[in-house]
Amino acid sequence: MVDITLVELHLDGAEFTANAPGSGTGEETETESADGGGPPLGLFAIVALVVLTLVAVAAKKLGGGDDETDH
DSSP: OOOOOOOOOOOOOOOOOOOSTOOOOOOOTTGGGGGSSSOHHHHHHHHHHHHHHHHHHHHHHOOOSSSSEEE
């Protein structure tokens, strides 16, 4: 038989802790204040989606005029 390994994971001496931001450990760290105060990612995603939608609508109206012909 053939022994095929797609993923092999070695965790020798690995330590797993629950000190990720927002994990609820109760410790306040400076990582929250080190974000830089930029706009949130969700706001950026919504603005990008609106801009892309407007560009798609404008491109369809300006470039797709071949289907609507007046006789």
